[in-house]
Amino acid sequence: MKTRKTKEHYCLGIESTADDFSIGISTFSGEILANVIDAYTPLEGGIHPREAARHHAEVASDVLEKALTISGIKPSMLSLIAFSQGPGLGPCLRTGATVARALSSYLDVPLTGINHCIAHIEIGKLKTGVKNPVTLYVSGGNTMVVAFDSGKYRVFGETLDIALGNCLDVFAREADLRQKPGLPFGAVVEKLALKGRKLIPLPFTVKGMDLSLSGLLTSATTLLHKEQYRLEDLCYSLQETAFSMVAEVTERALAHTGRKEVLLTGGVAANKRLQSMIGSIAEEHKAEFDVVPSEFAIDNGAMVAWTGVLAYICGITTPIEKSYVKLRWRLEEVEVPWLQ
Amino acid sequence: MAAVKRPLLLKKGAEADLYLAKWHDRVVVLKKRSPKTYRLQILDKQIRTYRTIHEPQLIHEAKTAGVPTPAIFLVDSKNTAIIMKYIEGKQIKQLLGQISTVERQRLCFRIGELIGKLHRCGVIHGDLTTSNMILNSHGKIFFVDFGLGEKTPELEAKGVDLHLMKRALQSTHFDFAKECFDSVMKGYAKVVGVDASKTVLDKIKEIERRGRYVAERKEKE
Numbered sequence: 001m002k003t004r005k006t007k008e009h010y011c012l013g014i015e016s017t018a019d020d021f022s023i024g025i026s027t028f029s030g031e032i033l034a035n036v037i038d039a040y041t042p043l044e045g046g047i048h049p050r051e052a053a054r055h056h057a058e059v060a061s062d063v064l065e066k067a068l069t070i071s072g073i074k075p076s077m078l079s080l081i082a083f084s085q086g087p088g089l090g091p092c093l094r095t096g097a098t099v100a101r102a103l104s105s106y107l108d109v110p111l112t113g114i115n116h117c118i119a120h121i122e123i124g125k126l127k128t129g130v131k132n133p134v135t136l137y138v139s140g141g142n143t144m145v146v147a148f149d150s151g152k153y154r155v156f157g158e159t160l161d162i163a164l165g166n167c168l169d170v171f172a173r174e175a176d177l178r179q180k181p182g183l184p185f186g187a188v189v190e191k192l193a194l195k196g197r198k199l200i201p202l203p204f205t206v207k208g209m210d211l212s213l214s215g216l217l218t219s220a221t222t223l224l225h226k227e228q229y230r231l232e233d234l235c236y237s238l239q240e241t242a243f244s245m246v247a248e249v250t251e252r253a254l255a256h257t258g259r260k261e262v263l264l265t266g267g268v269a270a271n272k273r274l275q276s277m278i279g280s281i282a283e284e285h286k287a288e289f290d291v292v293p294s295e296f297a298i299d300n301g302a303m304v305a306w307t308g309v310l311a312y313i314c315g316i317t318t319p320i321e322k323s324y325v326k327l328r329w330r331l332e333e334v335e336v337p338w339l340q
Numbered sequence: 341m342a343a344v345k346r347p348l349l350l351k352k353g354a355e356a357d358l359y360l361a362k363w364h365d366r367v368v369v370l371k372k373r374s375p376k377t378y379r380l381q382i383l384d385k386q387i388r389t390y391r392t393i394h395e396p397q398l399i400h401e402a403k404t405a406g407v408p409t410p411a412i413f414l415v416d417s418k419n420t421a422i423i424m425k426y427i428e429g430k431q432i433k434q435l436l437g438q439i440s441t442v443e444r445q446r447l448c449f450r451i452g453e454l455i456g457k458l459h460r461c462g463v464i465h466g467d468l469t470t471s472n473m474i475l476n477s478h479g480k481i482f483f484v485d486f487g488l489g490e491k492t493p494e495l496e497a498k499g500v501d502l503h504l505m506k507r508a509l510q511s512t513h514f515d516f517a518k519e520c521f522d523s524v525m526k527g528y529a530k531v532v533g534v535d536a537s538k539t540v541l542d543k544i545k546e547i548e549r550r551g552r553y554v555a556e557r558k559e560k561e
Contacts, residue, residue, distance in 0.1 A: 155510075207500050
């Protein structure tokens with residue numbers, strides 16, 4: 001394992017914005033050496049921030065040890081500690097930040113706080129090779145269409161209320177579906193939707209480049225409790241309607257920016273139906289289409305490590321006294337000098 | 341449709357394609373909502389038909405409200421196509437960066453007035469971006485693309501409409517987004533009144549707070 005050049009530098013990244021606690025290790029040239037993810041799966045209901053944070057604290061040392069073992073990197077070889085500083089759930093973020101600060105001060109290496117959303121895009125670019133894409137980032141906490149312009153990532157469209165993954169999760173929970181450990185509820189909905197045949201009319205709410213999913217969710221759950229439709233048909237209709245909405249918003253951003261690459265990332269990116277829809281749009285606009293591999297599309301430490309490298313090379317570090325977590329840190333607030 | 345000659349693709353949009361064409365010796369714009377293969381056929385047909393019928397109605401309402409819009413010549417719901425007058429001019433999107441601050445503020449003020457006129461009559465544009473506004477050579481500002489619009493007196497809809505305008509300015513004209521939006525709201529207030537405009541501004545704040553991870557929610561933490 002240890003036949004690497006001695007000159008190479010390594011960054012360890014910590015991700016803990018929501019239900020996943022993860023540590024990744026990246027070289028400064030973008031080779032991912034480890035990406036260990038430990039997901040908190042609630043017994044019932046959604047993510048309870050305090051319970052998730054407790055999970056993170058419990059597994060942190062194991063995840064760290066595993067990441068170091070897999071990568072063959074000794075703590076003393078690390079040059080940089082990166083962590084997700086926001087946005088996310090407060091207690092979860094704080095747990096990750098605490099681990100990051102401890103490592104940074106113990107090893108006496110710089111610390112850099114990373115915006116979680118930007119990390120998703122950067123790892124996607126690293127893993128797929130796209131350069132300047134329109135990115136559709138769909139997860140349990142985010143639904144946004146983003147592209148880089150003049151120093152910053154700009155949000156071209158996003159949900160006005162709940163996130164796409166959240167919409168699918170809540171519907172699945174309302175339907176008493178069971179979540180497979182390690183897999184999001186969306187995967188269960190996707191499987192059932194494959195057996196759907198009938199499109200049940202549901203509200204289609206696109207507002208300019210933004211969209212709204214809460215009305216769709218309310219409608220779908222109301223119909224669910226009326227028990228007049230097959231669950232498979234409801235899952236199918238929910239997916240078709242919601243995905244058509246995000247697809248239209250993505251297409252609008254693509255037409256507006258004239259970019260020639262489309263990147264799909266986030267937890268919901270694993271959905272095959274969504275992939276085919278976005279792929280079809282890209283094709284129509286003669287753009288290249290890429291999906292971030294699952295391991296790097298869900299919340300993961302590798303993306304934080306790699307984005308940490310990019311930031312550090314441009315001289316961005318976060319002194320400990322400024323390493324407080326930012327629960328609502330929008331990605332447009334962040335300067336991205338590595339893309340000038 | 342048969343009378344349309346020499347269509348030339350102007351813009352391939354997200355929900356419709358725009359062609360410049362000749363139609364009975366006139367220069368017209370053909371707005372064609374072609375099938376989107378990514379959507380289920382039944383959903384696709386519903387969306388396209390609804391928008392094709394709805395858009396000309398709203399364009400007419402907007403005209404009645406005193407907002408310049410292209411004249412509609414033909415609505416073909418079967419082929420989900422609309423033929424309308426070609427508005428010669430420049431998109432506000434291209435102009436904003438090229439003019440002086442004073443001119444920019446004046447232009448945004450006038451845009452605000454026009455949005456005010458729409459809202460006063462319950463017309464919601466639905467996609468207020470600077471690409472959907474055209475300044476012609478006589479200095480008139482035209483609003484186009486009402487495909488996502490609706491007719492409603494609801495405050496919520498007005499709030500979302502203006503929120504979209506703000507977001508469009510932030511993503512495309514980030515260097516002077518705030519200055520532009522402030523001018524838009526001044527023009528808006530002139531038409532609907534200061535109190536009504538304040539109510540809408542409060543609504544916009546509420547809408548922004550609903551979004552996830554937004555700065556507007558920070559004050560609550």
